[in-house]
Amino acid sequence: MTAKILDGSAVSKQILAEIKDQASVFEAEWKAVPTLALMRVGDDPASVSYAKMIERTCGKVGMDFRSYTLPSDASEAEAVRLMRKLNDDDSVHGIILQQPLPEGIHAEAVVEAMDPAKDVDGAHPLNAGRLARAAFVDSPQNVGPYFVPATPLGGLELLKRYAIPVDGQRAVIVGASNLIGKPMSLLLSRHWATVTVCDLHTKPLAEITKQADILVSVTGVPHLITADMIKPGATVLDFGFARLGDKWVGDLDAEAAKEIAGGISPVPGGTGPMTNAMLMRNTLTAAERQVRLGVKAASRVSSASLTSVGLGDMQQPADRIMQ
């Protein structure tokens, strides 16, 4: 058996084409262009090249992109001030705070200064908490609108587009990061998977990974997941991305694994391009929520009248995209 390749490059192109259509409908209806702002402090080279990629992707789908960079010696107060400025700017619908931040700035303080309604990469704890508290997908929605980090959302979307069953399946996640592993576990649980989260102290790891119908790896350790750790026919979502010799590789030893697994997301070209597509989708959703509601700060805590609206009127755009 040779594993099916879950072609994130191809699928993401298709999704971006869908989003481009939706963004132009949005623009015609609301006379506004969905706009994503990237904020960073300092010029970390990886952040700069990531920003360029996001800018290109925005261009492809007809969205506006803006970059805001503070000098690397900026204070936490300055970073928070810039964040608030972006919150208050009605023409900005989505905000991403690029990390790492320089020493001396508490990342969480800046993240929590972000308006949760603009937090299109699901970094704010209010969004994490609503995801954690969200009911199973077939229950009536019981939390306000929220955003899921783009990377795990892209993984789930890849499973959906290849019609890989999740309900009732065993899923194993290797690596419990805040932006991928943990939200991925909550997403898969919400879709009725039975999810196990493994970490560095899990022993023996292979005994657990071999139980997985859906194996998710998020470690950045090249070829950590070997063929003998995989249940025959399982689907492997690979979120690793590391340099090995002259090649980019994932967590999976794909060459050997493809004879065992039923499906594999390749590296590169698997979960990576899906992240970009989901970021665009979340930005469009943010723009829709904001213009429909006619206010910013739709998810602001302790603002129960808005929250209450959120539970009713805002359900439509949230539901269009069932996370």
Next chain:
Amino acid sequence: MTAKILDGSAVSKQILAEIKDQASVFEAEWKAVPTLALMRVGDDPASVSYAKMIERTCGKVGMDFRSYTLPSDASEAEAVRLMRKLNDDDSVHGIILQQPLPEGIHAEAVVEAMDPAKDVDGAHPLNAGRLARAAFVDSPQNVGPYFVPATPLGGLELLKRYAIPVDGQRAVIVGASNLIGKPMSLLLSRHWATVTVCDLHTKPLAEITKQADILVSVTGVPHLITADMIKPGATVLDFGFARLGDKWVGDLDAEAAKEIAGGISPVPGGTGPMTNAMLMRNTLTAAERQVRLGVKAASRVSSASLTSVGLGDMQQPADRIMQ
């Protein structure tokens, strides 16, 4: 082998005695009595008897208790108004919103109107999100202060007091509720357990429960967990509580299981009394955070200067109680 009984009644008495001492130190130092407010809408009999129990427990540890009841035909706006009044009342340190609420009131709208800094039962999504984003226990703390729901916190405390290892152990949670199953999984993960969450679609359930060193059941289905579903020597935390004939029973068929398991929390007298004790501890923690900071609303979102303080100055009382 006969399982050790994890005597929540005895342990909770000991914890309440500790809290009583701490509360009197607090009172002497700050000239204020830690105060818990219970809010409900209507007179659901279970809520009324729960309130009486909490009132008694507050009395035992020298804390003040206040009950606020709206008529069962109260509107969501009235419930939110009362919640805000409690937020603004400096003499109230902790708030619990009793559920269920009457139809026509969105529970989440009232929950999210609560000041997260007073949310001593960890119901607000900001608290759920900070727990979800919290690092492993041995990492430097990287999120603001938060509250964990009292019931799972009591389960963890029971494990700790009986020195049952968690790090590197397999934990299986049957039932993914927002107030018990999900936060319990995040708590145990944070303590380096490898955690699997099972739901109604998990099949076969026994195959997974038998892998658990720590088996947690949160279903309310009497005797769902039978002896043959338990790994020899495992610890079983039973969060079930249901009427069977003339007795209160848990999820576990304890009579048969005690020959297999290494430890069992009995029902009644196991996880139940621990919940009360943790509620008192969270209320005391809330009072400490509020008086130390000299302001209310310590965890309010988009208030980065406070959040920033939270990451530094407020760490001490948060750390004293390592969740």
